[in-house]
Amino acid sequence: MSTFRQFSIYRYDPDAGGEPRMQSYRLEIPDGSRELMLLDALGMLKAQDESLAFRRSCREGVCGSDGMNINGRNGLACITPLRSIKDPVTLRPLPGLPVIRDLIVDMTQFYNQYRAVKPWLINHEPEPEIERLQTPAERDQLDGLYECILCGCCSTACPSFWWNPDRFLGPAALLQSWRFLADSRDQATAERLDDLEDPYRLFRCHTIMNCSDVCPKNLNPTKAIGKIKAALMKRVG
Amino acid sequence: MGIARRRFDCLVIGAGGGGLRAALQLAQEDLHVAVVSKVFPTRSHTVAAQGGINAALGNALPDNWHWHMYDTVKGSDYLGDQDAIEYMCRVAPRLVIELEHYGVPFTRLDNGRIYQRAFGGQSQNFGGDQAARTCPAADRTGHALLHTLYQQNMRAQTHFFDEYFAIDLLRDEEGFVVGALVLDIESGEPLVIEAKTTLLATGGACRIFRTSSNAMINTGDGIGMALRAGLPAQDMEFVQFHPTGIAGYGMLISEGVRGEGGYLVNKDGERFMERYAPKALDLASRDVVSRSIAIELREGRGCGPDGDHVLLKVDHLGADLIKKRLPGIRESAMHFAGTDPCEVPIPVAPTAHYSMGGIPTNLHGQVVAPERHGPEEAVPGLYAAGECACVSVHGANRLGGNSLLDIIVFGRAAGEHMAEYIRENPYNRPVADEAVDRAMQGLSRWDRKGDGISVADMYDRMSRVMEQNCSVFRTEEVMAEGVKRILELEEQLEDVRLSDHSRTFNTARIEALELGNLMEVAVATMLSAAARTESRGAHSHVDYPDRDDKNWLKHTLYLKDGHVLDYKPVRMRPLSVEAFPPKERVY
Numbered sequence A: 001m002s003t004f005r006q007f008s009i010y011r012y013d014p015d016a017g018g019e020p021r022m023q024s025y026r027l028e029i030p031d032g033s034r035e036l037m038l039l040d041a042l043g044m045l046k047a048q049d050e051s052l053a054f055r056r057s058c059r060e061g062v063c064g065s066d067g068m069n070i071n072g073r074n075g076l077a078c079i080t081p082l083r084s085i086k087d088p089v090t091l092r093p094l095p096g097l098p099v100i101r102d103l104i105v106d107m108t109q110f111y112n113q114y115r116a117v118k119p120w121l122i123n124h125e126p127e128p129e130i131e132r133l134q135t136p137a138e139r140d141q142l143d144g145l146y147e148c149i150l151c152g153c154c155s156t157a158c159p160s161f162w163w164n165p166d167r168f169l170g171p172a173a174l175l176q177s178w179r180f181l182a183d184s185r186d187q188a189t190a191e192r193l194d195d196l197e198d199p200y201r202l203f204r205c206h207t208i209m210n211c212s213d214v215c216p217k218n219l220n221p222t223k224a225i226g227k228i229k230a231a232l233m234k235r236v237g
Numbered sequence B: 001m002g003i004a005r006r007r008f009d010c011l012v013i014g015a016g017g018g019g020l021r022a023a024l025q026l027a028q029e030d031l032h033v034a035v036v037s038k039v040f041p042t043r044s045h046t047v048a049a050q051g052g053i054n055a056a057l058g059n060a061l062p063d064n065w066h067w068h069m070y071d072t073v074k075g076s077d078y079l080g081d082q083d084a085i086e087y088m089c090r091v092a093p094r095l096v097i098e099l100e101h102y103g104v105p106f107t108r109l110d111n112g113r114i115y116q117r118a119f120g121g122q123s124q125n126f127g128g129d130q131a132a133r134t135c136p137a138a139d140r141t142g143h144a145l146l147h148t149l150y151q152q153n154m155r156a157q158t159h160f161f162d163e164y165f166a167i168d169l170l171r172d173e174e175g176f177v178v179g180a181l182v183l184d185i186e187s188g189e190p191l192v193i194e195a196k197t198t199l200l201a202t203g204g205a206c207r208i209f210r211t212s213s214n215a216m217i218n219t220g221d222g223i224g225m226a227l228r229a230g231l232p233a234q235d236m237e238f239v240q241f242h243p244t245g246i247a248g249y250g251m252l253i254s255e256g257v258r259g260e261g262g263y264l265v266n267k268d269g270e271r272f273m274e275r276y277a278p279k280a281l282d283l284a285s286r287d288v289v290s291r292s293i294a295i296e297l298r299e300g301r302g303c304g305p306d307g308d309h310v311l312l313k314v315d316h317l318g319a320d321l322i323k324k325r326l327p328g329i330r331e332s333a334m335h336f337a338g339t340d341p342c343e344v345p346i347p348v349a350p351t352a353h354y355s356m357g358g359i360p361t362n363l364h365g366q367v368v369a370p371e372r373h374g375p376e377e378a379v380p381g382l383y384a385a386g387e388c389a390c391v392s393v394h395g396a397n398r399l400g401g402n403s404l405l406d407i408i409v410f411g412r413a414a415g416e417h418m419a420e421y422i423r424e425n426p427y428n429r430p431v432a433d434e435a436v437d438r439a440m441q442g443l444s445r446w447d448r449k450g451d452g453i454s455v456a457d458m459y460d461r462m463s464r465v466m467e468q469n470c471s472v473f474r475t476e477e478v479m480a481e482g483v484k485r486i487l488e489l490e491e492q493l494e495d496v497r498l499s500d501h502s503r504t505f506n507t508a509r510i511e512a513l514e515l516g517n518l519m520e521v522a523v524a525t526m527l528s529a530a531a532r533t534e535s536r537g538a539h540s541h542v543d544y545p546d547r548d549d550k551n552w553l554k555h556t557l558y559l560k561d562g563h564v565l566d567y568k569p570v571r572m573r574p575l576s577v578e579a580f581p582p583k584e585r586v587y
């Protein structure tokens, strides 16, 4: 005995010509299979139809490769239990980015935004012999920030990002901006805030919360954006 | 049709911790560097490392590099090269502090310094009390380290070729490595990258086994490339099986869990490590713990309906500590075991985890091979670092926390030496069309159409053979059968066909290229294992249960041409201190 699951998957291959379409698949799940994740199911489908293309690497939710739109909601295939999603399982590429093929999007824009916030530690003092000291409480400030896996689920769920991808930085990049602003070892606070003081780069965020809703790592970009706004206000005041 | 060419000073193949640390070194030397990676850099497998990186900082308990060296030599079951081990342990504190300066968000002690946790195989005073040598960023050390190194490379403006797949090395008539043929995955176009020096940093190969803690991209590509270039692979029989993979999946539950006080129990609730390692208990070296679990399972003391796993108990540590120090592990257990470790023990079993073997190098990261004079002649222009290389600091068994250290130490050393090499060899050597044509055959082979075995099917067969015939328990009979079966599969590789011939982002074609590399590694592993008639570290031979220093204190070298095995001595002489002579290994 076995059960069957239904899938409807976005297909597009520019090389094969033709328009994007949704393709139906039926997958047989043998009884006694271990708990399957959506990525396992995609692998099983690919064993039948080699041409189905998607990215994957770690298969445990830490590398950020397999962000996709699953039944209308962005998430990672590798940590989405198949049991938790309804038939037909409808899979589309992350919205708002150009599609390269099938479930694979071009993330260049997303990476450019990340790069734009200078996501590296800036400290102008000579390097000490030992660590730059940081108390456990200071280090705690980075929790919920540094864990971002750059999967893009948040930014591609954000309406402001869809409408102004070239001017608004998007939640993922802003979260990383706050990760460095919040680091007691970083000395570029003023410079970082200057860069963000712009009607678009930061202030296009209208606190719609989509980003925090979908983040598969349970991070909260909305909150980080709020903190940046507060830091800017304080500076004015 | 001509293939496009680009020219650089240095080509780094792989953007995990090893490749990125090397690239940073080269960028700081103002060299023109290309980093090629088949996935976006932060999706490399280093991102998954959990527990931490070793350095004798002495922040939590007294420590010094010489004790670290002793533990590493002993952990290696004396197969590690003592010069490389001394070098690594000596520079460790400085390089870990440097990582902190780069921005790695390490966990902290109250005095502001890096927190250090206990890991298996660590001792004070040459085998005395447990030491605490592993520096973590919670249980996401690899993530913290990889992202920081990528960030530093962005700052240094390193040139990245993201989502480019390296197919083969290019060598000239005189044996110099002059670059590589790569494939732009998105467009499907090949590209020749010419370079004065090339570094292989392609990571591990544990995907040759069906149950593995490794990312799906850990397919041993660099080792395959080296073998096809006529170079040896060293000590391939030594594969580390980590004792605690999530049962049925293979995902890792870090040793950090046991370092924080977690322990293993069998179906009778017995803390069985008390029988196997009375002193070190659950923190005995990994090979010892994996074998102990395997014995428990074989003797019918496993848990669950199939008796196929044991339990890792952590709930007694308290939810607060688990959430603070082991948040990623809790998340993984909840996803894959479906239960919260704060309340329920985690079902675990051994999982293929780390390739101790790899491309032989010296401590500058130069690839060495028995070419003309002696077993360790440097191959001009070629370097290797990280898990794909074999320096060898891990010998027959790697200690937890030593691999992140290995990639940082030898990634940097390779970068340094490449810069020096370029000062002496300032010109690009010509890359002949014939060399490119030869490499292109590896790619065009997959254009063949018609019926055949599918890539997925062949992968399945190969990984099953490795699991059944070359895993934790190895006997003469099991391995002899394994040799026969794997050589048959190697021949059948010819009959594998792709059905998808699209050029755009053809992931099936990438998997086919990876399969070719996996097969090279599987054959090397199987043949090297079957030949070693002793038990040492991770290689546990049921018919030869003892270590045999008289006949086997030596490194294996496997060559693809004619499936030849050769051997070379272990480097027993450290750089400045006295050697640690082989002793019986008890924990």
Ligand SMILES: Cc1cc2nc3c(=O)[nH]c(=O)nc-3n(C[C@H](O)[C@H](O)[C@H](O)COP(=O)(O)OP(=O)(O)OC[C@H]3O[C@@H](n4cnc5c(N)ncnc54)[C@H](O)[C@@H]3O)c2cc1C
Pocket (backbone or CB within 6 Å): B013, B014, B015, B016, B017, B018, B019, B036, B037, B038, B039, B041, B044, B045, B046, B047, B048, B049, B050, B051, B052, B053, B054, B141, B142, B164, B165, B166, B167, B201, B202, B203, B204, B213, B214, B215, B217, B218, B221, B222, B252, B254, B353, B354, B385, B386, B387, B388, B400, B401, B402, B403, B404, B405, B407
């Ligand atoms: C789950 C897990 C946890 C671990 N935890 C720890 C720990 O706590 N401490 C510790 O010390 N070690 C740990 N290890 C081991 C350690 O993480 C790895 O050994 C180490 O990260 C390997 O780094 P690397 O740079 O050699 O390779 P990787 O990080 O694997 O990078 C390989 C790179 O090569 C690229 N590549 C590969 N093939 C090709 C190709 N054909 N063309 C182009 N690019 C290619 C990939 O894209 C990637 O960028 C852990 C390992 C696992 C599996």
Ligand code: SF4
Pocket (backbone or CB within 6 Å): A157, A158, A159, A160, A161, A170, A171, A204, A205, A206, A207, A208, A209, A210, A211, A212, A221, A222, A225
């Ligand atoms: S809260 Fe801001 S960043 Fe997040 S989805 Fe809404 S608009 Fe976008």
Ligand code: SF4
Pocket (backbone or CB within 6 Å): A147, A148, A149, A150, A151, A152, A153, A154, A155, A171, A172, A175, A214, A215, A216, A217, A218, A219, A221
């Ligand atoms: S914040 Fe969350 S959703 Fe956004 S990129 Fe990072 S991990 Fe992904």
Ligand code: FES
Pocket (backbone or CB within 6 Å): A055, A056, A057, A058, A059, A060, A061, A062, A063, A064, A065, A066, A067, A076, A077, A078, A079
């Ligand atoms: S495959 Fe790495 S996050 Fe899903």
